[in-house]
Amino acid sequence: MHRRRVLRLAGVTATTLAVAGCSGQDGSTDPADAADEDDTAGQDEDAATDEGTPTAEPTTEDESRETDDPQVTDRLDVISTVGLVAEERISAVELLVALAPGSDPVDLRDLVIQWVDDDGSYDVVAASSDATDTAVDGTFRTTPIKDSDGSAPVLNEPGDRLKLTIALGTDDEVSGADGFGEPLEPEADAVLRIATESGATTTVRLAVPSTLADERAVIL
Structure with a gap:
């Protein structure tokens, strides 16, 4: 004034x-x-x-990943998804997995993967799981990629990396895994819900490229 x-x-x-x-x-x-x-x-x-003059607001470290809730103590992160191509269709899917930040160890033998696509819904478990004695539709193979203490198929360190290989169809394209359903065609979609023993779920959405000609593997 x-x-x-x-x-x-x-x-x-x-x-x-x-x-x-x-x-x-x-x-x-x-x-x-x-x-x-x-x-x-x-x-x-x-x-x-x-x-x-704008004032910068203070930032705080995200602590939401650490919780005492038993439903989220053993969660997985899916780092990458790759489709293996045979006859211009996806005949197998490889998932590279790791522990989510703050997660307890996860035994992959206790996982149940629900696979949903246009052909139906399927329950898939580890080939080494005791659940193969029950009614399941297929199995996946586990391969250690990075496992410093030899704990596979258990993820117990933040740096551990294991690969899950899921076979599609009945052509036995993947050794050590029982296939189910049908291979994915170009432009097909699929949803995977990966549940740990405690029931924590990680959802993965797969999208097949529009063409698979001359490809051996593609990112999904």
């Missing part, structure tokens, strides 16, 4: 008022008033500048 400091002193003389009036009539400005106005304008400009 601009405030002109005029008539501040009690007992201002008539002479002073007359001089001030004359100064106002001839267009001149009292130097003291001008200085006061400049100071006030500068303060207002500084305030406006301060109001327009």
Whole structure:
């Protein structure tokens, strides 16, 4: 706000008022008033500048991945998904998996994968799992990629990497895995829900490229 400091002193003389009036009539400005106005304008400009300057909000580290909830203590991360091609169809799928941040160890023999595509829904378990004695539709093979302490098929270190290979169809394209369903055609989709022993679920969506000609493997 601009405030002109005029008539501040009690007992201002008539002479002073007359001089001030004359100064106002001839267009001149009292130097003291001008200085006061400049100071006030500068303060207002500084305030406006301060109001327009964005302030960085403090960031906090995400702690949502660490929980005592037993439903999320042994979760998997799927790092990559690759489709193996045979006769221009996806005959097998490879998943590279690791522990999710903060997860407890995960035994892949306890996994249940629900595979859903246009042909149906299938339950798939590890070939070495005791669940193969029950009614399942197929099995997957596990291969250690990075396992410093030889714990495979158990993931127990953040740096562990294991590959799951899922066979599609009945042509026995993958040794050590029982196929199910049908190979995926170009532009087909599939959804995988990978459940650990505690019931924590990781969902993976696969999308086949529009053409598989001259390909041996593709990213899904």
